[in-house]
Amino acid sequence: MALLSIKNLHATVGGKEILKGINLELGPGEIHAVMGPNGSGKSTLSYVLAGREGYDVAKGEIVFKDKNLLDLEADERANEGIFLAFQYPVEVPGVVGMTFLREAYNAKLRYSGHKEADAMEFLKFVRSRAKTLNMSDEMLKRAVNVGFSGGEKKRNEILQMAVLEPELAILDETDSGLDIDALKLVSEGVNKLRSENRSMLIITHYQRLLNYIQPDHVHVLAHGKIQRSGGKELALELEANGYAEFSGEAA
Amino acid sequence: MNIQQSSKLPFEELIAESFEGVTGDWHHELCKRGLQNYVDVGWPGAKNESWKYTNLNKLGSHSFSIAKDYSTAIPEDMIIPLDCPRLVLVNGVFNSELSDQKLLPEGIALTPLANLSDYQKTFFDDLRLGKEIKYALPLASLNTAMFSDALVLELAEGTELSSPIHIISIGSGSQITFAPRIVVNVGKGAKLDVIESHVGASSGMYFSNSVVQFNLQDGAKVGHYKLQNESNESFHISLTKVLIKERAFYDNFTISLGGILSRNEIQAHITGSGAECCVNGTYLGAGSQHIDNTTLIEHIAEGSCSREVFKGVLGDRARGVFQGKILVHPDAQKTDGYQMNRAMLLSDQAEINSKPELEIYADDVRCSHGATVGELEEEHIFYLRARGIDRERARRMLIGAYISDAIDEIRNTGIRSSIQGVAENWLKHNLYEKK
Ligand SMILES: Nc1ncnc2c1ncn2[C@@H]1O[C@H](COP(=O)(O)OP(=O)(O)O)[C@@H](O)[C@H]1O
Numbered sequence: 224m225a226l227l228s229i230k231n232l233h234a235t236v237g238g239k240e241i242l243k244g245i246n247l248e249l250g251p252g253e254i255h256a257v258m259g260p261n262g263s264g265k266s267t268l269s270y271v272l273a274g275r276e277g278y279d280v281a282k283g284e285i286v287f288k289d290k291n292l293l294d295l296e297a298d299e300r301a302n303e304g305i306f307l308a309f310q311y312p313v314e315v316p317g318v319v320g321m322t323f324l325r326e327a328y329n330a331k332l333r334y335s336g337h338k339e340a341d342a343m344e345f346l347k348f349v350r351s352r353a354k355t356l357n358m359s360d361e362m363l364k365r366a367v368n369v370g371f372s373g374g375e376k377k378r379n380e381i382l383q384m385a386v387l388e389p390e391l392a393i394l395d396e397t398d399s400g401l402d403i404d405a406l407k408l409v410s411e412g413v414n415k416l417r418s419e420n421r422s423m424l425i426i427t428h429y430q431r432l433l434n435y436i437q438p439d440h441v442h443v444l445a446h447g448k449i450q451r452s453g454g455k456e457l458a459l460e461l462e463a464n465g466y467a468e469f470s471g472e473a474a
Numbered sequence: 475m476n477i478q479q480s481s482k483l484p485f486e487e488l489i490a491e492s493f494e495g496v497t498g499d500w501h502h503e504l505c506k507r508g509l510q511n512y513v514d515v516g517w518p519g520a521k522n523e524s525w526k527y528t529n530l531n532k533l534g535s536h537s538f539s540i541a542k543d544y545s546t547a548i549p550e551d552m553i554i555p556l557d558c559p560r561l562v563l564v565n566g567v568f569n570s571e572l573s574d575q576k577l578l579p580e581g582i583a584l585t586p587l588a589n590l591s592d593y594q595k596t597f598f599d600d601l602r603l604g605k606e607i608k609y610a611l612p613l614a615s616l617n618t619a620m621f622s623d624a625l626v627l628e629l630a631e632g633t634e635l636s637s638p639i640h641i642i643s644i645g646s647g648s649q650i651t652f653a654p655r656i657v658v659n660v661g662k663g664a665k666l667d668v669i670e671s672h673v674g675a676s677s678g679m680y681f682s683n684s685v686v687q688f689n690l691q692d693g694a695k696v697g698h699y700k701l702q703n704e705s706n707e708s709f710h711i712s713l714t715k716v717l718i719k720e721r722a723f724y725d726n727f728t729i730s731l732g733g734i735l736s737r738n739e740i741q742a743h744i745t746g747s748g749a750e751c752c753v754n755g756t757y758l759g760a761g762s763q764h765i766d767n768t769t770l771i772e773h774i775a776e777g778s779c780s781r782e783v784f785k786g787v788l789g790d791r792a793r794g795v796f797q798g799k800i801l802v803h804p805d806a807q808k809t810d811g812y813q814m815n816r817a818m819l820l821s822d823q824a825e826i827n828s829k830p831e832l833e834i835y836a837d838d839v840r841c842s843h844g845a846t847v848g849e850l851e852e853e854h855i856f857y858l859r860a861r862g863i864d865r866e867r868a869r870r871m872l873i874g875a876y877i878s879d880a881i882d883e884i885r886n887t888g889i890r891s892s893i894q895g896v897a898e899n900w901l902k903h904n905l906y907e908k909k
């Protein structure tokens with residue numbers, strides 16, 4: 224049975240239809256890559272899944288762990304196990320990184336009827352996770368993403384994912400703006416989190432990231448629809464030929 | 475010409491009544507001068523630039539009587555919670571029973587109004603910068619005309635106090651007015667932290683019109699932290715007048731969250747080079763509260779610096795006023811001045827008037843100022859929600875973070891966390907759990 228099932232999804236942003244009938248199924252532990260030209264609706268898909276306001280579903284359904292995802296608020300979806308690593312992580316002045324992680328972690332515990340984590344234990348846990356991503360204590364003491372470089376922001380997203388241990392991780396262009404060292408570090412971080420009960424939807428414009436994180440399936444999104452699906456060799460083909468094939472208005 | 479020839483000014487009759495309680499020729503003369511200044515300038519109106527955004531009609535037309543009762547209990551849950559010696563004024567009059575003058579450390583002296591030396595009397599000289607109308611301080615003149623007691627504290631040269639002194643002004647009663655007067659003179663190289671809490675003993679409505687003076691002699695280091703937590707329907711008008719001499723350091727923070735209408739006016743005059751002055755604060759308003767912060771930082775001597783950060787959160791129909799002026803004299807070369815006012819409006823009907831002003835007569839200076847007004851950002855809320863934090867909790871985290879960013883300016887860490895607690899408590903009771 225699929226962990227996530229998207230059927231005939233139509234979504235509008237600001238009254239404009241961006242997603243025009245998406246069908247996608249993710250099994251447990253599977254890694255799917257969604258590739259496509261800029262403006263094709265990749266981030267829109269990620270926001271619709273995460274439950275961002277202003278991204279309205281006009282038609283279709285999304286089922287996650289047998290639940291109608293569209294019935295859930297953004298924070299409920301997160302607590303159900305959906306994690307979106309943002310393409311552009313926002314800076315949150317004044318909210319200390321460590322506090323932010325603890326609030327998020329405890330929110331999930333409360334949601335599932337558990338009591339909140341012991342502060343010291345949690346601190347140790349976060350530190351160990353941060354270490355593998357080469358993130359210093361000092362970064363965790365600072366306000367979330369404030370003054371972070373592009374690469375640091377992306378690493379911070381992966382740290383949050385490592386701490387919250389989602390069942391479905393959506394990585395929106397986590398590779399963009401990273402130099403090769405940062406890309407390796409982030410990919411290693413992601414690969415460590417691969418497991419049979421964690422599925423991933425990896426959104427990317429370039430094939431580069433997929434050298435490090437090998438997907439089970441690759442989909443091409445253009446003009447608001449999945450135009451083609453295949454194995455990881457599809458990514459290589461796109462790398463060679465570009466998106467020219469999908470650039471004209473879709474039929 | 476005084477436009478109000480025929481009718482008397484607000485409080486004018488009360489001044490005559492308060493004169494009866496004044497003892498001593500010097501105090502009597504001082505009150506008369508205060509009255510004369512007050513009558514000369516008149517009640518602040520729309521024409522008075524400095525009071526443009528804060529309308530005192532309601533205060534002026536209300537009938538008050540002079541406070542006669544000077545005993546009450548300290549409302550412990552309203553003041554900044556800190557364990558240190560307290561000096562308490564009830565309705566503007568020193569209350570020795572509630573005060574810990576016996577615990578005052580060596581080097582600090584408290585002199586009753588009746589026993590002031592000639593030197594100490596000079597602290598009460600006219601507070602105006604000049605005769606021009608723009609320098610008029612009508613409410614401070616009213617304070618001079620009406621104050622019945624004063625708290626005069628002096629810290630001897632070179633004395634460094636490790637524990638703060640807490641000055642508490644309590645308004646007790648209903649429909650009354652009083653005029654707290656506080657002078658703190660800090661000797662050369664001396665060091666002191668003063669906390670000033672303004673609170674109401676009950677929910678009674680009153681008008682507190684205070685004047686607080688700080689004189690920092692050469693090399694003095696003073697932290698001055700004020701909480702304005704007057705009872706809900708009350709009026710709080712205050713002038714804080716600070717003289718900062720050579721290499722002295724003044725760190726000020728005001729948190730305003732009480733009263734129906736309040737004005738926290740600060741005038742800091744840097745007369746010595748190498749001095750540093752921080753005037754910071756936060757203001758929290760809900761319901762129909764009106765909160766005014768008006769500041770003047772005057773750089774008179776060469777090579778001094780000032781820093782000013784105010785941050786406010788306004789909900790419901792609350793209204794904020796921020797007027798901040800940095801004035802740099804021709805001789806004050808190498809001045810470094812920074813000023814910022816930020817306000818967060820949580821409702822469509824909340825409002826802020828912000829008027830930053832630089833007046834610079836020297837050419838080699840570095841001064842900047844700015845103001846921002848914003849709401850909670852949906853982008854921030856969504857980021858927190860995408861991590862499982864619900865909307866209300868996200869909102870609280872972001873508002874709390876906004877305010878603590880201002881409170882972090884306070885240098886004394888113990889006082890900083892106490893004030894943080896006061897702010898959180900206010901947010902909880904006035905914004906979060908009031909629906
Ligand atoms: N907030 C918005 N308001 C209006 N149009 C938007 C908004 N966000 C995205 N779009 C439009 O939706 C389309 C898809 O954008 P997006 O999902 O960001 O694409 P991708 O991530 O594939 O580059 C683009 O045409 C973009 O201009």
Ligand SMILES: [Mg+2]
Binds near residue numbers: 266267310
């Ligand atoms: Mg995108």
